[in-house]
Amino acid sequence: MSASRILTVFRKDLKLGPRSPIFLYAVILPVLMTFVVQVAFTSLFEPAPRLGIVDQGGSELAAAAEALDGIAVSHPAGDAELRRLVEANDLDAGLVLPPGFDDDLRAGRQPELRFYIGGESLASTRVILTVTTLDLVRVVEGRAAPVEVVVEDFGGGTLPLSARLVPLIVMYALVMAGVFLTAFAVVDEREKRTLDALIVTPVRLGEVLLAKALLGFVVAVAMALVTLALNDALGGSPAGLLVTVVVAAAMSTALGLVFATAARNTQMLFALIKGTGFLIVGPVIFYLFPEWPQWIARVFPTYWFIDPLYRVALEGAGLGDVWWELLVALALTLAALGAVVALARRMEARLAAE
Amino acid sequence: MSGPAIEVDGVSYAYGDREAVKGISFKVAPGEVLGFLGPNGAGKSTTIKILTGQLPAKSGVARVLGRDVRRDDPEIQRHIGVCFEEKNLYEGMTAEENLKFFASLFGLKGVDTTRLLERVGLADRAKTRVAGFSKGMRQRLMVARALVNQPMVLFLDEPTDGLDPVSSKAIRGLIEEEARRGAAVLLTTHDMWEADELSHRVAFINEGQLYAVDTPESLKLRYGKRSVKVRARVGGEVVEDSVALDAEDTGERLKEAVAAEGLLTIHTEEATLESIFIQMTGRGLD
Numbered sequence: 301m302s303a304s305r306i307l308t309v310f311r312k313d314l315k316l317g318p319r320s321p322i323f324l325y326a327v328i329l330p331v332l333m334t335f336v337v338q339v340a341f342t343s344l345f346e347p348a349p350r351l352g353i354v355d356q357g358g359s360e361l362a363a364a365a366e367a368l369d370g371i372a373v374s375h376p377a378g379d380a381e382l383r384r385l386v387e388a389n390d391l392d393a394g395l396v397l398p399p400g401f402d403d404d405l406r407a408g409r410q411p412e413l414r415f416y417i418g419g420e421s422l423a424s425t426r427v428i429l430t431v432t433t434l435d436l437v438r439v440v441e442g443r444a445a446p447v448e449v450v451v452e453d454f455g456g457g458t459l460p461l462s463a464r465l466v467p468l469i470v471m472y473a474l475v476m477a478g479v480f481l482t483a484f485a486v487v488d489e490r491e492k493r494t495l496d497a498l499i500v501t502p503v504r505l506g507e508v509l510l511a512k513a514l515l516g517f518v519v520a521v522a523m524a525l526v527t528l529a530l531n532d533a534l535g536g537s538p539a540g541l542l543v544t545v546v547v548a549a550a551m552s553t554a555l556g557l558v559f560a561t562a563a564r565n566t567q568m569l570f571a572l573i574k575g576t577g578f579l580i581v582g583p584v585i586f587y588l589f590p591e592w593p594q595w596i597a598r599v600f601p602t603y604w605f606i607d608p609l610y611r612v613a614l615e616g617a618g619l620g621d622v623w624w625e626l627l628v629a630l631a632l633t634l635a636a637l638g639a640v641v642a643l644a645r646r647m648e649a650r651l652a653a654e
Numbered sequence: 655m656s657g658p659a660i661e662v663d664g665v666s667y668a669y670g671d672r673e674a675v676k677g678i679s680f681k682v683a684p685g686e687v688l689g690f691l692g693p694n695g696a697g698k699s700t701t702i703k704i705l706t707g708q709l710p711a712k713s714g715v716a717r718v719l720g721r722d723v724r725r726d727d728p729e730i731q732r733h734i735g736v737c738f739e740e741k742n743l744y745e746g747m748t749a750e751e752n753l754k755f756f757a758s759l760f761g762l763k764g765v766d767t768t769r770l771l772e773r774v775g776l777a778d779r780a781k782t783r784v785a786g787f788s789k790g791m792r793q794r795l796m797v798a799r800a801l802v803n804q805p806m807v808l809f810l811d812e813p814t815d816g817l818d819p820v821s822s823k824a825i826r827g828l829i830e831e832e833a834r835r836g837a838a839v840l841l842t843t844h845d846m847w848e849a850d851e852l853s854h855r856v857a858f859i860n861e862g863q864l865y866a867v868d869t870p871e872s873l874k875l876r877y878g879k880r881s882v883k884v885r886a887r888v889g890g891e892v893v894e895d896s897v898a899l900d901a902e903d904t905g906e907r908l909k910e911a912v913a914a915e916g917l918l919t920i921h922t923e924e925a926t927l928e929s930i931f932i933q934m935t936g937r938g939l940d
Binding site (some may be wrong): 315319492501543 | 707734736738740744747755758760764
């Protein structure tokens with residue numbers, strides 16, 4: 301084995317990659333899927349409610365509003381500017397805090413609070429800003445809440461659907477790069493007979509396979525991280541996330557090599573992937589249907605990398621919480637590589653006989 | 655090296671029950687061009703695959719540059735060049751990139767790809783992607799690629815197949831240059847004229863068996879007729895006559911033929927390689 305020859309083939313593939321449709325699918329589609337999910341289930345195009353505050357007397361309310369998450373606070377120059385911005389729908393609402401507002405409030409003098417609402421703002425935004433403002437007024441006034449709010453989560457403690465779709469998108473990124481890109485890169489060389497030209501040079505078939513695997517692995521790691529970042533699912537443990545992504549990409553790539561060495565041509569590759577695709581993507585369906593018996597997902601080999609990834613990226617788990625699953629994933633990766641060795645021998649014999 | 659560059663001794667190979675190569679033996683010396691002639695399915699490609707280390711011989715010994723090709727020995731691949739019949743170039747890369755990529759697989763840096771492309775008449779297309787090349791240009795680039803490591807042994811599979819006369823001539827010139835440089839060349843071709851022109855010796859293979867390995871000249875002498883055919887117009891009719899070259903009156907008869915009025919043509923009746931092949935194997939080359 302020569303690392304230099306492996307890197308030479310890898311560099312060639314990386315250079316030619318952007319001209320391959322599979323490479324483009326592997327890079328573009330996960331981003332596109334994220335975009336679609338964001339549009340369908342979250343508020344990619346809905347910025348946080350925009351509140352303008354004209355504070356004429358250094359009110360604590362303005363500072364308290366600034367500290368809130370999920371509301372974009374700005375400070376127009378004066379009342380007229382605030383009105384203009386709200387009317388132009390550049391702000392959803394505007395608040396004018398007169399001088400001595402806090403003192404009057406605490407003294408029970410009911411100061412005037414002008415609250416402009418943009419006619420084009422969403423009803424939900426208006427409600428959010430109104431309720432938030434009243435809540436802030438009570439905080440500044442120093443009064444306790446008149447009621448105790450008991451929150452009842454109808455989601456049964458599960459993450460929202462947009463979060464539960466993240467494993468599907470990440471799995472897609474891993475499968476496209478690790479499985480498809482790796483396998484297609486090998487089968488393409490075989491079909492175009494360029495593989496014949498490679499193996500009559502000092503390059504061994506094993507080196508070619510490793511170069512293709514390296515390509516799939518690198519793109520799989522990169523796209524998994526990009527997809528997680530785009531979905532705001534980077535968890536709380538960067539090291540844990542990186543290790544989990546690396547294991548996931550390694551297992552995907554090993555599966556890609558199994559397909560690469562088993563398929564003689566593109567048609568056979570697609571048939572193999574179609575035939576076994578459910579075994580690969582099966583576990584992610586269980587995240588979409590939390591009421592299903594979740595233990596069934598463990599039957600699928602890819603569960604052992606996608607579940608740790610889900611827990612680390614979305615539930616804030618650390619490496620210590622998922623090490624067992626990652627070990628199983630590594631064991632399965634080694635088993636897949638064992639199969640690759642046997643299949644590569646068969647492939648070499650077939651190549652010469654073709 | 656002093657020994658043969660290629661040495662094949664009793665090599666056999668079978669695809670399942672079908673014997674593709676049946677105990678063939680031959681040698682190719684450095685600087686020698688051996689024309690490997692036979693119809694499709696005769697065993698030519700199988701022999702090349704054995705010699706390039708792609709297929710393991712079932713029996714017998716094959717050596718390239720003194721090394722047993724059965725061993726997984728990159729040292730052999732380092733010194734061979736293979737030009738496939740199929741145009742297996744990287745279409746998305748330029749001519750220059752193809753050559754540089756293959757040079758780097760051999761661990762070679764600073765290979766003069768411009769000179770190589772000049773030799774095959776593609777210097778002005780160095781930066782053009784192969785996808786835009788004609789068949790002839792691809793073939794010339796295939797030959798250039800086979801030469802990127804200055805191989806000591808060249809395997810050329812139908813290097814001029816389907817090419818225009820200018821491209822064919824350029825490639826034939828290259829083959830001769832490589833042989834002069836000292837490379838052993840195993841050339842498979844359907845073009846008997848080309849084999850005759852280029853090969854120091856030719857090997858006839860059919861159904862996995864070698865029928866003859868000899869110089870074209872001695873095969874022609876052995877299998878051709880030692881006579882000339884004279885055609886002349888006599889009294890408005892074309893008359894043909896054959897003059898044996900070994901007869902006592904050969905000189906007289908040739909003088910008469912040349913002096914006769916109405917002489918049209920005089921041809922030797924030397925056998926062609928194709929006719930000898932048919933004579934030996936009972937089948938043609940197509």
